[in-house]
Amino acid sequence: MHNTLNTWRRVLAASALALSVGTASAQAEKFTFSLNWFAVGDHAAYWVALDKGYYAKAGLDVTLENSKGSGDSIAKVDTDRADAGLADAVAVLAAGARGARVKMVGMVFDKTPLNFFSRKDNPLTKPKDLEGKTVGAPAGDGQRQAWPAFAKLHNIDQSKVTWVNIEPAAKIAALAEKRVDVVGDYTTGMPFYEKAMGVGNAVMLPWADAGFDLYSMSIIASETTMNKKPKQLRAFLEASYMGWRDVMADPKGALAIFKKRVPEIDLSIIEPNMMLGLELMRTRMYADKGIGWIDEKKMCASTDIVNTYMGLPKKVDCKAAYSMDYVSEVAMPLSVK
Amino acid sequence: MNEPLGRFGRKLAAHWPAVAIFAGFIMLWQLAVSFLGIREYLLPSPMAVLRAMFGDEIPWSRHIWVTAAEIVGAFVIAGVAGVLLGVAIAWSSAWANALTPFLVFVNTLPKVAIAPLFLMWMGYGILPNMLIGALIGFFPVVINTAVGLKQIDQDIVDLGRVFNAPKWKVFMKIRIPNAYPYILSALKVTATAAVVGAIVGEFVASQAGLGYVIITTQSSMNTPVAFAALVWTSILGLLLFGFVAALSRLLVPWAEDV
Numbered sequence: 001m002h003n004t005l006n007t008w009r010r011v012l013a014a015s016a017l018a019l020s021v022g023t024a025s026a027q028a029e030k031f032t033f034s035l036n037w038f039a040v041g042d043h044a045a046y047w048v049a050l051d052k053g054y055y056a057k058a059g060l061d062v063t064l065e066n067s068k069g070s071g072d073s074i075a076k077v078d079t080d081r082a083d084a085g086l087a088d089a090v091a092v093l094a095a096g097a098r099g100a101r102v103k104m105v106g107m108v109f110d111k112t113p114l115n116f117f118s119r120k121d122n123p124l125t126k127p128k129d130l131e132g133k134t135v136g137a138p139a140g141d142g143q144r145q146a147w148p149a150f151a152k153l154h155n156i157d158q159s160k161v162t163w164v165n166i167e168p169a170a171k172i173a174a175l176a177e178k179r180v181d182v183v184g185d186y187t188t189g190m191p192f193y194e195k196a197m198g199v200g201n202a203v204m205l206p207w208a209d210a211g212f213d214l215y216s217m218s219i220i221a222s223e224t225t226m227n228k229k230p231k232q233l234r235a236f237l238e239a240s241y242m243g244w245r246d247v248m249a250d251p252k253g254a255l256a257i258f259k260k261r262v263p264e265i266d267l268s269i270i271e272p273n274m275m276l277g278l279e280l281m282r283t284r285m286y287a288d289k290g291i292g293w294i295d296e297k298k299m300c301a302s303t304d305i306v307n308t309y310m311g312l313p314k315k316v317d318c319k320a321a322y323s324m325d326y327v328s329e330v331a332m333p334l335s336v337k
Numbered sequence: 338m339n340e341p342l343g344r345f346g347r348k349l350a351a352h353w354p355a356v357a358i359f360a361g362f363i364m365l366w367q368l369a370v371s372f373l374g375i376r377e378y379l380l381p382s383p384m385a386v387l388r389a390m391f392g393d394e395i396p397w398s399r400h401i402w403v404t405a406a407e408i409v410g411a412f413v414i415a416g417v418a419g420v421l422l423g424v425a426i427a428w429s430s431a432w433a434n435a436l437t438p439f440l441v442f443v444n445t446l447p448k449v450a451i452a453p454l455f456l457m458w459m460g461y462g463i464l465p466n467m468l469i470g471a472l473i474g475f476f477p478v479v480i481n482t483a484v485g486l487k488q489i490d491q492d493i494v495d496l497g498r499v500f501n502a503p504k505w506k507v508f509m510k511i512r513i514p515n516a517y518p519y520i521l522s523a524l525k526v527t528a529t530a531a532v533v534g535a536i537v538g539e540f541v542a543s544q545a546g547l548g549y550v551i552i553t554t555q556s557s558m559n560t561p562v563a564f565a566a567l568v569w570t571s572i573l574g575l576l577l578f579g580f581v582a583a584l585s586r587l588l589v590p591w592a593e594d595v
Contacts, residue, residue, distance in 0.1 A: 095558045140556025166541065174456060
């Protein structure tokens with residue numbers, strides 16, 4: 001008897017829950033956000049915002065969708081298969097020159113994560129060491145695209161550096177197995193290299209430390225979203241940066257949510273991966289202006305590099321490539337480093 | 338004077354449906370791009386692709402040469418290895434029992450997933466890409482060779498026995514010629530598999546080749562050039578296919594339809 005009562009209670013509670021969820025999603029507006037890749041550390045913020053109901057409170061029913069690289073994410077946003085997305089600034093600028101109607105509406109990393117990895121037995125200690133080396137990177141990587149500018153800045157003889165196109169998934173193995181001397185990959189990738197090569201055996205050469213700066217991971221939106229859903233876009237960005245704020249304030253808690261939502265992730269790698277990402281965000285700029293702020297001077301400098309070296313059919317106007325109309329200030333809880 | 342024109346006319350009559358399908362496809366494609374206002378980086382028009390194919394933005398001959406070498410290499414390796422394995426399987430049931438399960442296992446491995454391992458084992462370059470193509474394309478040759486060697490009019494084999502021909506001679510003079518149509522039709526499949534293998538290999542790691550061009554230009558949204566590389570790739574595939582078809586007509590004119 002007692003048992004049946006309990007069962008009935010459960011059924012009632014479940015149907016009440018189903019009802020409330022039903023009504024909530026009936027009111028909430030669908031909003032698809034295309035991530036740039038499979039789950040990595042810098043995606044935690046969006047899962048946190050989703051899990052804590054920041055999107056729901058803003059009236060959005062957000063779907064997070066994996067993509068295969070920035071190009072894929074841009075194409076989805078540009079063709080309205082997603083309302084907003086994550087993509088590398090260099091890829092966004094290149095797509096703009098070829099007719100894509102997307103803009104950057106908020107930044108993720110303020111400092112550039114561009115970086116070279118090498119092995120301890122054949123390390124890259126300064127940019128000039130690249131001469132005579134073989135460098136592997138996927139054709140679309142920021143490092144590959146911005147390379148001529150980096151080489152010029154450090155007076156590297158480009159004819160003495162051999163580039164090999166490798167698949168993103170093969171980067172780590174190619175370096176670990178000595179098929180290439182150097183691999184271009186974000187600083188945040190360090191834990192993956194240490195797992196393959198052993199702790200202390202992977203050497204980083206962050207471009208930011210070598211006097212090079214370029215915008216990288218950004219949040220983009222299509223013309224359609226900006227024109228037809230400006231309120232939703234604004235709400236989405238605010239909730240997302242609140243997710244970032246929570247990641248910064250409580251990384252462990254954020255990782256627990258991330259793991260709950262995406263059980264396939266390996267926290268022993270994703271945790272340091274995410275923490276390295278935070279290092280790229282604790283800048284004076286974000287402390288003063290809020291997380292995600294885009295600086296015009298820096299955007300135009302980034303655009304200059306793309307315009308000069310990428311051989312695009314037309315020059316991109318940096319002021320038309322981004323918009324700050326949709327970001328509301330979310331204060332950064334971290335100290336500047 | 339009239340005769341070559343007549344021959345040409347007959348050829349045209351025989352091939353016009355194929356030409357019409359191509360022409361219709363290209364026309365629909367052009368119309369879709371023009372009237373639906375599709376942006377070039379999503380789907381370039383046939384004209385834009387044609388311009389890219391003969392433009393000087395890309396040193397085409399170098400890339401075509403690399404990919405052609407990989408395709409031909411993969412085709413030859415798959416062909417030779419496939420025929421040898423097929424002969425082994427048809428030679429004795431002991432060999433067949435020993436080899437077949439392993440060959441089936443190798444064939445079911447998804448080659449796209451193995452390709453990155455080739456990079457680790459062998460580095461990058463033309464040879465690993467040839468091997469990936471060969472791995473994708475060898476199996477039909479094995480199976481068809483074995484089937485062709487076994488499916489034979491028993492009377493002819495008996496005739497050989499009557500004359501006391503040794504087993505190897507029966508193989509060389511009777512069974513192998515009997516298997517030609519089977520082997521050649523398998524080689525047509527291998528021809529296209531070799532193309533897939535070369536491109537898959539170049540996607541994983543490369544410094545040159547048409548697959549390299551596709552992946553490089555896609556990442557900078559230069560879709561017309563990526564499409565141009567696709568068309569060049571399929572031209573290479575068609576040429577190899579045509580070569581095998583011509584070989585069939587030459588060697589086994591009685592079985593041209595296989």
